[in-house]
Amino acid sequence: MPGFEDLRKLTYTMQVIQEGMRLYPPGFAIGRQPIAEDEILGVKIPTNAIMFISIAAMHRDPRYWERPKDFYPEHFSPEQEKERPRLAYMPFGAGPRMCIGNHFALMEMQLLLALLVRQFDFEAVEGHPIVPEPLITLKPKFGILMKVKERKVELA
Ligand code: HEM
Incomplete structure (x- = not known):
């Protein structure tokens, strides 16, 4: 039965x-409203403009991901993580x-998935x-239907 002390070992999970x-x-975009005029990469941003940062778009940007459209957990191998700018991946946002x-959330997902x-x-x-x-969060429109079959395992 996986427990808290196993978390560090569940690296592939x-x-x-x-x-x-x-x-x-799940949080596919975040919004910000600048309190003063600003400029980002030559684009003028007026005070109070409503801005959206697309986390989903960054997460599929081919500049940062070897196989952007595939489910490929090796994107998060220690070697690949070293190569990537830190904010190319930000499912939990960033900054203050x-x-x-x-x-x-990560602990819960790790334990539940392993179990x-x-x-x-x-x-x-x-x-x-x-x-x-x-x-507000990303949801599957028609749900996700799965066949679930019990495995015969002895849980210690
Ligand atoms: C997979 C699960 C989760 C995801 C993907 C997620 C994602 C995010 C993101 C992207 C933001 C940033 C919003 C922004 O910058 O505008 C955020 C903020 C926040 N999240 Fe989560 N979240 C998760 C789970 C949780 C859980 C479990 C809690 C509480 C126990 C939580 C509490 C908060 C709070 C309070 C903020 C606002 C922080 C602030 O504005 O200072 N979240 N979350």
Whole structure:
């Protein structure tokens, strides 16, 4: 049974979670309103302009990802992570307003995923459309249908 002390050892589980949030970041964009006039890469930004930063677009930018459209957890191998600018991946935002629940969320996902794949096999139901719907967070428009089969494992 995976527990808190196993988290550091579940490195590939973490890569799978990170890759999932790269392709489908739950917080797919964040908004900012500048308190003063600014300029970014030659573009003038007026005071109070409504700005959106697309996390989803950065997460698929071919400049930063070897296989941008594929599910490829090796994007998060220590070697590949070293090569990438830090903010090319920011599922929890960045800076002073960064998510305060990020460590909690990651811990929860890691433990749950490890527990679930140990006890069950998951298979996507063929033909069911998986359509991302960008609401406040990114959701699957028609849900995700899976066949779930119990595995025979002894949990210590
Ligand atoms: C996979 C799970 C989660 C994702 C992807 C996520 C994503 C984000 C993102 C992108 C932001 C930045 C918003 C911005 O910059 O405008 C944010 C902020 C925030 N998140 Fe999360 N979050 C997650 C889980 C959680 C959890 C579990 C908690 C609480 C226990 C939490 C609490 C917050 C709070 C309070 C803020 C606002 C911080 C501030 O404005 O100073 N989040 N989150």
